[in-house]
Amino acid sequence: MTERLRSSDRRAVSGTAGVGSRISPRGVARKRDCFLDPRVKPTLNGLARRLARTRDQLMKRWLAETSEQCEKTDVGCDPQLAGYFAFAMEEVCAGLLIVETDPSLLAHISVKLPGKSLPAQWRVTDLFKNIESLQRCLKEEIRSYFGTGAATVEVHVRAHETVERTFRAIIESAIEARMQRQAAEVSVAQAGLQRALTALQATEERLRVATSAAGIGIFEWCGVSRKGVWENRRMYEITGQPEEQGPLTGTEFMAQVIHPDDVELLRSHFQSRLLSREPVHVAFRLYRKADRALRTVEMFGHLGPAVGQDDFRFVGSLCDVTERADAEAKLKDADRRKDIFLATLAHELRNPLAAVRNAGHLLGHSAGADPLRREWLRNVIERQTAHLSHLIDDLLDVSRITTGKIELKRQTFDIAEALEHALEIAMPAAVQRHQDLISLPLERPVYVNADPARITQTFSNLLDNAIKYTEDGGRIIVAATVVAHEVCVTVSDSGVGISDDAMPHVFDLFVQGSGHGEPSRGGLGIGLSVCKTLTEMHGGAIAVRSEGRNRGSEFEVRLPICPGKEEARRGFAAGQPHCARLRVLIVDDNVDAALSLAMILNSHDVRTVHSGEEALKIAACFDPHVVLLDLGLPGISGFEVARRLRDHQLLRERLKIIAVSGYGQPEDMARSSAAGCDSHLIKPVDIELLLTIMGRIAEESNAAG
Known part of the structure; x- marks a missing residue:
């Protein structure tokens, strides 16, 4: 646009511009000679020279009228105002020179304001007022110029018209620039608003995703209208309210879904927060409308400032915490x-x-x-x-069981063996309480592939439980039957029975008398839990039945049957009589334990020592067949003693080392085996088992000559 206007200016000066062209006089005035012969009558050229000579005086006069603060300042004190004045004077002078050359170009004067020619703080009214004062100063100077010379009325009028049109063009250009600047500001504001709306939408979307993932319902209640606004679907899911019926009001919420016992709790909490303006945080129960399921929920929220009496605005969240509460x-x-x-x-x-x-x-x-x-x-x-x-x-x-370290030593055996052994264990307690312990055995052998000791433990625990919760003189019946591919063993009693509310907790850990609906009668409350776990580990199942209090109970164990084999060895072989006198070394730092064990084995040649160092010295000269070795010795541990005994050239071939320890975990047994122990017995030692082991060693020694 600037280049086109400057080209028009050049055509105007040379007299070739057309009438229909819009002319910008900027720059042409600089190229014209403003100092003509003073004896010539007043002309537009002379007026332009006059204005150029008096520019500083005109600027001071205009600045004085524009602002009171500018009355005593220099021209250069305000560069923006000085630049604006210089621009206006330049445009007026250029216009006068162009019109002098071609009067027809008067109607086509146009002005293009430079970027910062007007002060930024000027409003449109300031623009008109200050341009008017500048125009008034110029008109006074024009009248003064034409009053001293003989000029035609036409030239005088043309001078005023040139000034008028120039300033009109300046005003039009200034208004257009101001509108463009305002349009740019509006565009920037709109872009900022759009960015803010986009960010707000993204934040709301993230909030919706977060609340949905966390299962949180968002709502708002108004005190005056009593109406509610539910911001997401989760509120309908928590309360069970159908979406087509819309949100519940605060009153409906209290009356229709809150558990009756929690209504007063919620009301009092809410009223206290209305007074204190503290955040609302309360947990309560509600009945879901869709299925009347009882749920526990937690409410958080804030109360807005009250506008009037009984008015409030409550924005809150609701979260179903039933699982956490349970x-x-x-x-x-x-x-x-x-x-x-x-x-x-x-x-x-x-x-x-x-x-x-x-x-x-x-x-x-x-x-x-x-x-x-x-x-x-x-x-x-x-x-x-x-x-x-x-x-x-x-x-x-x-x-x-709880750590998953229990191991089953399976073998095929007749289930009757486990039942017989369990009955032997339970019989003394039943006799002491004058109870009838009746066994209904199977007619033929039924074989299972299981751990004999664990199955016996299961039956023994059931019998012990029946004896404890059956009154003196009562009756306990043990029966075994075959059902399809399972053997079914039941232990029924005429005892206190089990109540309906206690039935689901019978096999829970640490449940004792409470499982029967009455105080405990001894025990740790873990026997039935162990029975259930062991039975399930064998691929079986356990169940309990009772007709109620004081009507007895019945426990049923089902185990899978495996095909019977004639060669299946019995799991409970009795100990054989000793066939040879053995040299036995007992190593235990507990003197009482060592001496009492020596008295039990008095049919053998027994020596006792109480430290690892003594054991190694005695073993070298005593040459024992068997070493009963405590693992937790002071000084040299039992593990180290076992390793050194195995390293001894004369002892390692036929020596039997039996670990005797209070540590009986599988890792303890594996460690003793790695140290060279042949067996691992747990304190207090099962004497019958020890005698059986000693008998087997004596047999082997006798067979070896």
Whole structure:
């Protein structure tokens, strides 16, 4: 546009421009000679020279009228105003020169404002006011110029018209520039607004995704209208309200879905927050409208400032926390049962210990002289230590089961063997309570592929449970039948029975008398849980039935049958009589344990030592057949003693090392085996098992000559 205007200016000066062209006079004035002969009558050229000579005075006068602050300042004090004045004067002078050359170009004067020719703070009214004052100063100067010379009226009028048209063009150009600048500002504002809206939409979308993923419902309630606005579908899912019916109001929410016992809790909490303006945070229960399912929810929210009485604006969130609440309740229940278990464990351990301590005291005093009383005290100690051992075994079983470390030693055997052994274990307790223990055996052998010890433990636990929860003189029946490809063993009693609410928890860990609806009658509450786990590990199933309180109960165990084999060896072979006298070395830092074990094995040649160093010295000269080795020795450990004995050239061929330890985990047994032990017995040692092992070693020694 600028290049086209400047080209037009050049054509105007040369007299070749057409009438219909719009002319920009900028630049032409610089090329014309403004100093003509002063004796010539007043002309537009002379007026242009006059304005150029008096520009500084005109600027000072105009600045004084434009602003009171500019009355005492220099021309250069405000570069923007000075630049604007210089631009206007240049355009007027250029216009005068062009019109002098060709009066017909007067109607085509145009102006293009430079980028920063007008002060940015000027409004449109300021523009008109200041241009008017500048135009007035120029007109006064024009009248002064033409008043001193003989000029025609036509030239005078043309001068005023040139100034008028130039300033009109300046005003038009200024307005157009201002409009373009405002349009650019509006465009920038619109772009910023669009970016803000886009960011807001993205934030809202992220919020919707987050609340949806977290299962959070967003809502708003108004106090005056009592209406609600639900921001997402999750509110309908939590409350069960049909979407087509719209959101519930606050009143409907309280009346239709809140659990009646929690209405007052929610109302009082909300009222207190209305007064304190603290955030709302409360958990309560509700009945889902769709299916009347009871759910636990948690509400968070903030109350807006009240506009009037009883008015509020509440924006909140609702989250279904039923699973979390149930988990917390189960955790509290587990913690409660853990405390009960620890208290019961202490009680169960102290009872047999008290009996053993009393028996030991009596044996050391007058009762030890009476053979009958001494025999009775011995039986007491054996029964109570067996009970302690049973409790410890139960605890270890639970530990192995919960950590997944229990291993089954399967073999094929007749299920009747396990039942017979379990009945033998339970019979003394039943006789003591005058209970009838009736067995209905199978007519033929039924073989299972299982761990004999674990199956016996399962039946023994069921019998022990039946004996404890059956009154004195009651009846317990053990029956075995074959159903399809399974053997079904039932243990039924005439005891206290099981209530309906306790039935689902019978096999839970640490559940004792509560599983029967009455106080505990001894035990740790882990026996039935162990039965269930062991049965399922064998591919079987266990179930319980009862017709209610005081109507007895029945436990049923089902195990898969495997084809019977004549060569299937019995899992409970009795110990063979000793065939040879063995040299036995007992190594135990507990003197009482070592000496009592030596007394049990008094049919053999026995030596006892109480440290690893002594064991190595005695073994070198005693040349034992068997070493009963405690693993937890002071100084040299039992593991190291076993390794050194195996390294001894004279002992390693025929020596049998039996580890005797209170550690009985699978990793403990693997470690003792790696050290060179042939067997691993757990304290307190099963005497019958020890005698069986000793008999087998004696047989082997006798056969070897």
